[in-house]
Amino acid sequence: MKLLKITPRLLWGILLSMIASLLNLYLPLLVRHFINLKQFAWSGLSKKVLLLGGLILIGNLLVSSLSDYLISSEGDRQVRQLRLRLQKQVLRLPQKYFDQQISGNLTSRIINDVNVLRSFLTETIPAVVTGCLTILGTMLITFSLDWKLTLLMLLVFPIDGLVTVPLGKISEVIADQTQSSLAALTGVTSESIKQIKTVKLNKTEEDVFAKNAREINKLYRLSLKGDRIAAMIGPLQSMLSFCLIMAVVLYGTLRVKSGSLSTGTLGAFMMYFFQIIGPINNVALFYSDRKQMLGATRKISEIINETAEETAGKEQLAVAPGSSLLRLDQVSFAYQDLPVLEKVYLEARSGEKIALVGATGAGKTTLANVITRLYPVAAGRISLNGQASTDFSLEQWRGFFSVVLQENTIISGSIRDNLTLGLNRKVTDQELWDALALVRLEEYAKKLPKGLDSLLGESGKQLSGGQRQRMQIARACLRDFKFLLLDEATSNLDADTEKIIMTALDRLKRTKNCGQITIAHRLATIANSDRIYFIKNKTVVASGSHEELLEKVPDYRRYVHEQQLKEKR
Ligand SMILES: Nc1ncnc2c1ncn2[C@@H]1O[C@H](COP(=O)(O)OP(=O)(O)OP(=O)(O)O)[C@@H](O)[C@H]1O
Structure with missing residues (x-):
């Protein structure tokens, strides 16, 4: 035995x-x-x-x-x-x-x-x-x-x-x-x-x-x-x-x-x-x-012998403070036998907002998962400032990103537990309140009898869908990161609230000098991006500003048109 x-x-x-x-x-x-x-x-x-x-x-x-x-x-x-x-x-x-x-x-x-x-x-x-x-x-x-x-x-x-x-x-x-x-x-x-x-x-x-x-x-x-x-x-x-x-x-x-x-x-x-x-x-x-x-x-x-993610074993690599360049070169990926990404090229810099756009099922979330090394690439290279992602320990690499996912990631516990999840530094209550204010949740939390220590129920059952998304954005903003990755993170918010939060995130991007990678279908969320990567047929078929793509890429024009029709409905 x-x-x-x-x-x-x-x-x-x-x-x-x-x-x-x-x-x-x-x-x-x-x-x-x-x-x-x-x-x-x-x-x-x-x-x-x-x-x-x-x-x-x-x-x-x-x-x-x-x-x-x-x-x-x-x-x-x-x-x-x-x-x-x-x-x-x-x-x-x-x-x-x-x-x-x-x-x-x-x-x-x-x-x-x-x-x-x-x-x-x-x-x-x-x-x-x-x-x-x-x-x-x-x-x-x-x-x-x-x-x-x-x-x-x-x-x-x-x-x-x-x-x-x-x-x-x-x-x-x-x-x-x-x-x-x-x-x-x-x-x-x-x-x-x-x-x-x-x-x-x-x-x-x-x-x-x-x-x-x-x-x-x-x-x-x-x-x-x-x-x-x-x-x-x-x-x-x-x-x-x-x-x-x-x-x-x-x-x-x-x-x-x-x-x-x-x-x-x-x-x-x-x-x-x-x-x-x-x-x-x-x-x-x-x-x-x-x-x-x-x-x-x-x-x-069988569980114990499963190959674990390679998490440690590498030295912490020195990363120069200041601007960073995240780069994907010829990245390909498949789920078992299903190829989803082929030869993807992408760049994201500090201070920039880029967007990944494409029809549903195009592979945007998969791309985000590959960037954060939730899945290893099948071919190609992901790098930060020229250093391959695999040279970094998994822990250090994931620390470069703060991610807000499409799905609900609220844990059972208090507002404080949720905001400080994964934080490896002490935070003051003021910082927590500021984060809540950034996503317009401050008023809501203040009304709760226990304030920051109010319990949210299992998976945040006591919050509305939009409140859950905002809580997750507040949590992401409290972390130290180089890139904020938002995967349909504001899809449940009304247009006005989303605009207010996106403006706040833009401000945060400038003050923290971090990059922002946004995945969204809603045009208002992506239109003001510095660069949009349009994904089709498993790869990035075009990149540029919203206006450039509208002018030069018929497929993107068609996508935008269809999106506008959906949003009008
Ligand atoms: N865990 C998985 N295992 C196998 N196939 C998957 C898995 N996750 C996604 N896929 C498949 O990969 C393809 C891309 O999915 P992905 O979620 O990346 O698309 P997406 O562009 O983010 O879509 P949406 O806009 O609807 O969120 C889809 O065909 C999907 O069925």
């Missing part, structure tokens, strides 16, 4: 558990002594034996408690470490990995599969080790007491094996399928909760319910299969054990009657018999538990 380890603490726990098992082995011998007594007298040996029995019970209690605590706490510690490792790994995985995942399935891997490993480490391993010891110790003692009765008792192994081996194999498969089914159910449930508004507005409650019910039913059917196996294993084992006990009792009684066995020894045998039934079952289940653990390990390892 690679993910969880056998540590000294765990070994101590198992050792104590073994001591407790050994202590338990002594108790039937004490009982045998009492049964064999001709007459009970509260003195001498009997007193000593009773005292010893009491001490063994108390010792067993203490040792077992300590052992349980050591094993469980070690399991918790290792599960914590594994979950932290998984969380760290998940955060480092490339964007393309998430494009192919259902977040709920991933969550289930991190939560449910790790629990399977925990139970193997803290339950199966100790149970099997102590079980083997109990079985071995019992056999040694019972052999020394009466080998014939022991041989009869030994029949429990093949009989138990007859039940647990074939049924255990089936339950292994069921357990593996159950884990996958649980992951799928977590996936669909979390998706339907996340998309509840879409579900309601599209009146797809029944469809979503049917989809989720399919997963619930699949899990139910698997659980029923598991229940059937468990319902067979338990009673079958009990019945076979009962038959065997009867055989031991009958044979033992005959031997007692014939005088070749003492009543005490028969009593001790019965106790030993009951004592090893549990351990035998645990040992028999080891194989299927191990299979289940291997399945969970495989699924977790």
Whole structure:
């Protein structure tokens, strides 16, 4: 097992558990002594034996408690470490990995599969080790007491094996399928909760319910299969054990009657018999538990072995203060087999506002994602002041950009939490209020009873779409950056508010001497750009000012015309 380890603490726990098992082995011998007594007298040996029995019970209690605590706490510690490792790994995985995942399935891997490993480490391993010891110790003692009765008792192994081996194999498969089914159910449930508004507005409650019910039913059917196996294993084992006990009792009684066995020894045998039934079952289940653990390990390892984004390993490169030039040369990119960008050329300078314009699906957002290295380019070069983007560590490179995305990136938390997200410097309240004022949110925040510390709800549910966009712009403006990248960042605002904010951003661009890269369809947002890159057929087909493009590029004229028609509607 690679993910969880056998540590000294765990070994101590198992050792104590073994001591407790050994202590338990002594108790039937004490009982045998009492049964064999001709007459009970509260003195001498009997007193000593009773005292010893009491001490063994108390010792067993203490040792077992300590052992349980050591094993469980070690399991918790290792599960914590594994979950932290998984969380760290998940955060480092490339964007393309998430494009192919259902977040709920991933969550289930991190939560449910790790629990399977925990139970193997803290339950199966100790149970099997102590079980083997109990079985071995019992056999040694019972052999020394009466080998014939022991041989009869030994029949429990093949009989138990007859039940647990074939049924255990089936339950292994069921357990593996159950884990996958649980992951799928977590996936669909979390998706339907996340998309509840879409579900309601599209009146797809029944469809979503049917989809989720399919997963619930699949899990139910698997659980029923598991229940059937468990319902067979338990009673079958009990019945076979009962038959065997009867055989031991009958044979033992005959031997007692014939005088070749003492009543005490028969009593001790019965106790030993009951004592090893549990351990035998645990040992028999080891194989299927191990299979289940291997399945969970495989699924977790798939995440851990995924190649992470290359984040570190490079020195911070010195970047001269002042003006910067971001340049894309012959950049190409494809999502798996879908080429989206081909030989794109682009330049953005400090103090400039450039715009990426093109029909929907043209590849504008993809271009922004490639610039910020969310996806690696397939060919070509992206550089800052002549230095290739890949010469910079990912962290340093992403630090050059402050991005406002098309999608909602408000986190659950307060206004302050959202504004300071990812900021690695201390900010004063005044700076936060200034940022809010820049996007015209100051009045709104002032009216809230807790001001900057007011909570915004999950994903900013308590804000309007426009307020959410403005909050994200305010957050972006607070960061230190060389280029502000706005991807449809003002699409939800009314024309007047957008104009006010764009004017404020222009001012910010001049005072901070940063560049601005805007992706937008609305003409008013892009028309005053220093340079517009018009994207069509996977590449930049023309660049220039709005007026230049209108004059020289028929496709751009057509695009603008269509856009004007849309905006008039
Ligand atoms: N994660 C992804 N995996 C696979 N294909 C994608 C992915 N994201 C986008 N695409 C595809 O890449 C193409 C460009 O998409 P992109 O989002 O870059 O366009 P866009 O110009 O920003 O569009 P819009 O103006 O509608 O936002 C589209 O065909 C889209 O289907």
